[in-house]
Amino acid sequence: MTIAARLLSPGWYRVLLAIPIGVGVAFAIVCGVRALYGWDPIVDGNAITTVGMISVPMAFLIGIGCFDYWFRWASGAPTVPEDHSGHGATRWQDYFRVNTDHKVIGIQYIVTTFVFFVIGGLLAMIMRAELAAPGEQFVDPNTFNGLFSVHASLMIFLFIIPVFAGIANYVLPLMIGAPDMAFPRLNALSYWMLPMAGILMIASFFAPGGAFATGWTAYAPLSTETPLGQTFFTIAVQFAGASSIATALNFLVTIITMRAPGMTFWRMPLLVWANFTTSLLVVIATPFIAGSQFMVLLDRALGTAFFNSAAGGDVIMYQHVFWFYSHPAVYIMMLPGFGIISEVISTNARKPVFGYRMMAFSLMAIVLLGFTVWAHHMFVSGMFSWLRVPMMLTTMLIAVPTGIKIFSWLATLWRGVIHLTTPMLFALGFITMFTLGGISGVVLAVIPVDIHVSDTYFVVAHIHYVLFGGSVFTIFAGIYHWFPKMTGRMYDETLGRAHFWMSFVFFNLTFGPMHLVGVDGMPRRVADYADEFATLNAIISISSFIFGLSFLIFLYNMIASWRFGPKAAANPWRAHTLEWQVSSPPPIFNFDEVPTVVGGPYEYGVPGAVHGVFKEPAKKPAEAVGAGASE
């Protein structure tokens, strides 16, 4: 291709051309408006950067090719709907362009999100180094405040939420017998918006005044008054939010319309149920955080007074709008994990999931109840006091559907044939730590206790038990479980076990003691603390470093196994769900022949039961050595 042709066709060359245009657009808009109004100076760095944060990522997305097909269609030029030229991957470069294959997009998501996980984790390591002893050792308070703010924002918006989207992106269409998602091009756009968000958040460290330093919660009026770094957060959230919403829409339409013949809702695997319910949460709730950040942005950039109490604004309104999303967000960060655990436990215990219907209903109950509890984040906020007790009640009630799930998984273990594979270890670790995190959640729901522990390290302990011991453990379980399907190779089981035990032990040593220091009086989001907390903080910090190192085992296992691991069979876990009935990795359009679903997805132990049938038996590659029963 000639250089000119490269610059005009979608891809990285065109990105290089598009970005300066994006910068130019920002200059043009800002300087044009300022000149027209006669404002001085015409060239305002803050304003140009703010507009640039929107125009430059958009330019990138246009340059790389996310909008080409739609622009062509909108302009009336001939388009070919069944154009699959962007589909599939045969070489590594295919993972670095706009690709319409859900399997490629899934891997793009997973790898990208883990990059942000590593960055977020390193930020935490710096924090723990600073907190290892009282006093200031490595970073000043402003930098420290930036560290925990970016850490949490990356972990929430650039890791947990999208990695579940990525795993589901890969697995879900296969699981329902579909050739791809309902909207493959939208799927690609959803993916590419994600690195935009992550780069914006990290770029804030280089803004004058430093990174946004108001926590991931960005309460106004602190967030309306801080330097430019804050604006990076408000806009990054828009890109991450748009990515999340578009993916959720895609999942909803795919699940509703593209299930294989015979797959009624009550024959869907629970991973599908979990992503279905999560997607409902995403589409309804995410616009609220977008709105809250837009209001902050408008207050900052255009002088509106949403949160300026002197001008009639309402400070607490920010918190209501923010938490109306951010509470459902924690269920967005957990429900897909629940789905993964159902898959892993039933497969590795060789048993149907106990109480399948109640498992599905409990997901729906969590969605509904999840919208009624947000003000439990605001018990000490000064909001109308009458709201507190109803919110305590709904918050405690949500323990019931969650408990249903834990008990059902335990009952699934009972009288099973249990294989302690790495995914199963992480599933069992999840049950332990999520139960602990859930208990500390019920404790937090109790208003008189919450008033004492609000904004202390007790809350930090709780959130990490449910988000790491909970969500991240399910993510590890899912990655190990579907690794053979995605890569066609088997991971190393010994390294997997080492990863599990090291992270389990040192996770508890890191976050367990935080319950104690919190109740004893140590606030959160502090660069320094009273001397009485020094010993426990030192223990926490040292444990956290070892905990951080445990991730290296996982990283090595993934990379080495992907390159050099033994080839995996189509169905090394002897599971019933449809994704295991095709090769590892699957054919480019998943199913050479669409299966018909004739029974439930977990009919282990029922003689002759099948989930999906093919008219001709799918050609299976010879069983690889080392695949199959993994004891």
Add this chain to the structure above:
Amino acid sequence: MEEHPAERGGKHPLMRMFLIGAIASAIGVAAGLAIDWFPTDATSSADEIDTLWDVLIIVSVPIFVLVMTVAIYSVIRFRARPGDKSDGAPIHGNARLEVIWVLVPTLIVASLAAYAWIVLDNVEAKKANELIVDVQGQQFTWTFDYPDPGGGAKPIKAAQQLWLPKDRPVYFRIHTKDVIHSFWVPQFRLKSDAVPGITTRVRVTPDKVGSYQVVCTELCGLGHATMRQTVRVVPPADFQAWARRGGKVGAGGAGAPAAGAAEGPQG
């Protein structure tokens, strides 16, 4: 003959699990109650809240033990032997069990909620003869106004330390001059955010003489970690003397600071 894991022996497995669970719970509850979780309890509310906490421990430990007992027991008892490719028992559900594990947790959380509501009402109840203190939060210090310190003393403005008489109910009205802060004395247990544009409230009755700290518990910027102020709960006579001095610390010094605590900016 190898027995199938799903039929593996041991009579009365449920009895064994229950016994192990009961012993583990007893040990766990004892440990949980023995841990000295809280800083000293310096208000009348603190006792009720600390008791509520103990009840939560007593309820939580057995629940956690139950989950762990079933999980560990199952993994040991039903572990697949090497090379075992059989399936487990095709159990899809058990209606009675599922009803129980919906109803019992609902009852437990409903009871806890009711108990919590009662404690909340008690600790927030208006009392007679309240001493009003206006707490002013700002980046990065707390100051305290006493509109009527009592005993004939004139109103105090912008005191740098929070002095309170033992055993008299206090009604804190909390304000901020800039961003959201949060007013908390760990030994008092109760806290409230300081919110621009409104006045928030906390009521406590300090009942233990001592020196404590106000800790800011809402991220307020650069100096959040150091936004602390000394609290002194003193006998009423000492409080009157302090009030008549205009809320200044005066000759004789500030008294013993809280052990090991980082002092915030002092007046």
